[in-house]
Amino acid sequence: MTLSAKEKTMNVAFYGHVRQxxxxxxxxxxxxxxxxxxxxxxxxxxxxxxxxxxxxxxxxxxxxxxxxxxxxxxxxxxxxxxxxxxxxxxxxxxxxxxxxxxxxxxxxxxxxxxxxxxxxxxxxxxxxxxxxxxxxxxxxxxxxxxxxxxxxxxxxxxxxxxxxxxxxxxxxxxxxxxxxxxxxxxxxxxxxxxxxxxxxxxxxxxxxxxxxxxxxxxxxxxxxxxxxxxxxxxxxxxxxxxxxxxxxxxxKHIAEWSDRRIEIANQYTAGLKDLKTIDLPYARPGYRHVFHLYVIETKNADDRSKMLDFLVKNGVDAKTHYSIPIHKQEGYPWGKESREVGSLANAEKNAASCISLPMFPELTDEEVNYVIDAVRAWEDQ
Ligand SMILES: Cc1ncc(COP(=O)(O)O)c(C=O)c1O
Missing domain, CATH: 3.40.640.10 (Type I PLP-dependent aspartate aminotransferase-like (Major domain))
Incomplete structure (x- = not known):
């Protein structure tokens, strides 16, 4: 199924506190x-x-x-x-x-x-x-x-x-x-x-x-x-x-919730891995990455706000974590002598291009598939 902004059929929330x-x-x-x-x-x-x-x-x-x-x-x-x-x-x-x-x-x-x-x-x-x-x-x-x-x-x-x-x-x-x-x-x-x-x-x-x-x-x-x-x-x-x-x-439930987060992350990765305009999160071999957030990055930073708007219009509550790095925050001068060392190019690319997809253990497979379809539809349009 390919979505367009007119075909929104679902709202997928970013958090599932009440469900939990x-x-x-x-x-x-x-x-x-x-x-x-x-x-x-x-x-x-x-x-x-x-x-x-x-x-x-x-x-x-x-x-x-x-x-x-x-x-x-x-x-x-x-x-x-x-x-x-x-x-x-x-x-x-x-x-x-x-x-x-x-x-x-x-x-x-x-x-x-x-x-x-x-x-x-x-x-x-x-x-x-x-x-x-x-x-x-x-x-x-x-x-x-x-x-x-x-x-x-x-x-x-x-x-x-x-x-x-x-x-x-x-x-x-x-x-x-x-x-x-x-x-x-x-x-x-x-x-x-x-x-x-x-x-x-x-x-x-x-x-x-x-x-x-x-x-x-x-x-x-x-x-x-x-x-x-x-x-x-x-x-x-x-x-x-x-x-x-x-x-x-x-x-007592944390291990089962982490397992479900990992399962959802694997579903997102399988559904999105062939896309050309985004990079997917990288989990190091042997590490247990518990996907507090599933963060994709647009290869082109200019695409980030367009993609975010498209997802939100299509009912997917995507967010950014974090769109402003510490050294560009208004509050940075608070730490008077604080300073950056070396190039922060990777941190700045991360801030400019990150998009977090909905991620919580109570997401249904139907919702996960809807999010995948919405991301794919963004690239297909
Ligand atoms: C990486 C990181 N450090 C520190 C905190 C601060 O925690 P709190 O909001 O409970 O003060 C948070 C989250 O809010 C966080 O994500």
Whole structure:
């Protein structure tokens, strides 16, 4: 079937939050009611249980729930002693929050280019950006695929740097021969609703084998306090027990949801691989790419807005992740000394040409086929 703008027969949403809620309604309602009936909503037993479940599922000694993924990152930087005068190297092509977290900690974000295939941080670009002030590398597992952690760990070891994984998009992913968390100091994640593991609102966590980071973040997230009325330096950034209850239910389903995401990605790839005007996402052999996003790129950047309009007109809710790289954001000067190192041509091409197709585990095969038809129709017109 070839679509034209006149033949729109379906609307395919970008997210499936309500569908997922309906599929798990009994379990989720029970978990929420249990917290409501418990009378303990902040730093209570549900949060403690979820932290233990998360640490066990991720193979870490400690997991700490915080208010959101951005806080997980900057609280981690602070706990590692990273602050003013220090540099953290990260992707130029990421969600704004990665750089924002470095700035909140008072440090300088040093932005480098990505690999043209995976769109993950380029280790050679990282190597060139190291200065005596560099304290950490903060790779993002962009779109659901692990960054090249072995190479990054090697560079970090050579220069005595911390590695902090921004895993907001890749929970349940792994590399060819490494797990997330195995080659870093701390892993940070976001539980905002649209993430692969998301709550009904905001949430975040970090996991680590470092007791010092665990202890420091536990204090920092709770006004510098682990004992009633006694406070050192701190903030308020806690994961509420209601969210912990929801996440506890959803954590049990994450592997099956990732499998379905991978299945949908394979369907998109099979249906679109012969097209001439777009590039499809590249999954590294042996890596478990969990497709938080299925991002295609128009070969010609000028086509991006035309294609996006065509898809939206045809009922496909496509989006961009992310159409403006960090160094071109209005908020970039916030990180006063922040700077780019080397060419950011790949990151800029990614920003100019990316289109994310609908991707969530509850998509039906009929909807996936409709999206494929719509993308094909764009090329055929
Ligand atoms: C790569 C990345 N880092 C950090 C964050 C920040 O997480 P949050 O929105 O929970 O603060 C997000 C998502 O929102 C993200 O995609």
């Amino acid at each position: 809620y309906h599929n798990l309604k009994a379990e989720l309602d029970a978990a929420i009611l249990e917290v409501l009936e418990s009378g303990v909503y902040v730093q209570g037993p549900t949060l403690k249980r979820f932290e233990e479940e998360l640490a066990a599922a991720m193979g870490a000694k400690y997991a700490v729930g915080v208010a959101n993924g951005t806080d997980a990152l900057w609280l981690t930087f602070m706990a590692l002693g990273i602050g003013p005068g220090d540099e953290v190297i990260t992707n130029a092509n990421t969600f704004f929050a990665t750089a924002e977290a470095i700035w909140i900690a008072g440090a300088t974000a040093v932005l480098v280019d990505c690999d043209p295939l995976t769109r993950n941080i380029d280790p050679e670009a990282v190597r060139k950006a190291i200065t005596p002030r560099t304290k950490a590398i903060a790779p993002v597992h962009l779109y659901g695929q692990c960054a090249p952690m072995r190479d990054l760990r090697k560079i970090a070891d050579e220069h005595n740097l911390f590695v902090v994984e921004d895993n907001a998009q890749a929970i349940d992913a792994h590399g060819d021969d490494f797990k997330i968390g195995e080659l870093s100091d701390v892993v940070c994640t976001s539980f905002i609703i649209q993430k692969n593991l998301g709550t009904y609102g905001d949430g975040g966590a970090l996991w680590t084998n470092r007791q010092d980071v665990n202890d420091k973040v536990r204090k920092l997230r709770n006004h510098g306090s682990t004992k009633r009325d006694v406070h050192s330096f701190g903030f308020n950034s806690r994961l509420d027990d209601l969210h912990a209850g929801v996440l506890s239910v959803k954590l």
